Amino acid sequence: KNQVEQSPQSLIILEGKNCTLQCNYTVSPFSNLRWYKQDTGRGPVSLTIMTFSENTKSNGRYTATLDADTKQSSLHITASQLSDSASYICVVSPRNTGGFKTIFGAGTRLFVKA
Amino acid sequence: DTGVSQNPRHKITKRGQNVTFRCDPISEHNRLYWYRQTLGQGPEFLTYFQNEAQLEKSRLLSDRFSAERPKGSFSTLEIQRTEQGDSAMYLCASSQGLAGAHTDTQYFGPGTRLTVL
Numbered sequence: 001k002n003q004v005e006q007s008p009q010s011l012i013i014l015e016g017k018n019c020t021l022q023c024n025y026t027v028s029p030f031s032n033l034r035w036y037k038q039d040t041g042r043g044p045v046s047l048t049i050m051t052f053s054e055n056t057k058s059n060g061r062y063t064a065t066l067d068a069d070t071k072q073s074s075l076h077i078t079a080s081q082l083s084d085s086a087s088y089i090c091v092v093s094p095r096n097t098g099g100f101k102t103i104f105g106a107g108t109r110l111f112v113k114a
Numbered sequence: 115d116t117g118v119s120q121n122p123r124h125k126i127t128k129r130g131q132n133v134t135f136r137c138d139p140i141s142e143h144n145r146l147y148w149y150r151q152t153l154g155q156g157p158e159f160l161t162y163f164q165n166e167a168q169l170e171k172s173r174l175l176s177d178r179f180s181a182e183r184p185k186g187s188f189s190t191l192e193i194q195r196t197e198q199g200d201s202a203m204y205l206c207a208s209s210q211g212l213a214g215a216h217t218d219t220q221y222f223g224p225g226t227r228l229t230v231l
Binding site for chain 2: 103
């Protein structure tokens with residue numbers, strides 16, 4: 001069964017600190033892997049998207065990595081800000097589905113405290 | 115605002131009633147998706163349109179659920195005879211649908227929060 005598992009479930013860090021969120025998936029083969037940020041009560045917003053042949057992608061203070069051999073991805077947030085408090089969701093699109101039939105992880109809830 | 119919009123933002127209904135939600139995608143996007151999200155979980159895929167054609171439906175989409183995109187622009191999601199288990203956030207997303215692309219980014223709307231009493 002295609003699954004996406006994220007850890008930790010929640011995380012509390014101090015403003016200015018770095019953190020790394022993990023995503024393990026069993027989807028294979030896959031077309032792309034994305035990280036989304038979802039503020040409470042809002043729709044998810046895309047942060048990074050990587051194809052199966054890429055192993056890193058950056059977007060400002062966000063850097064995503066992908067290891068297709070171990071089926072793991074991570075999202076590293078540098079110099080966290082209070083506005084980073086949100087859920088971060090890992091999403092994998094299986095190949096041979098047109099890349100649209102996406103499988104979402106449950107997310108990691110990040111709290112950044114002053 | 116040229117993003118994805120959804121209406122209403124909140125809907126409270128009694129069990130057994132029918133409800134309809136609307137999604138207006140980004141204007142040049144030909145793909146449109148519906149998802150359902152419950153508290154503490156990631157969104158679950160419900161259905162997908164390429165222009166006006168509904169190309170994929172999840173098994174989560176029971177006979178009480180129907181989605182349309184009659185002119186390939188806005189879409190509606192109707193739930194008939196609502197049940198308490200239907201309470202969730204219903205998210206709509208759209209994408210350009212670049213042919214053969216592996217990186218077709220989906221842009222999400224703010225969602226419609228449904229509460230079934």
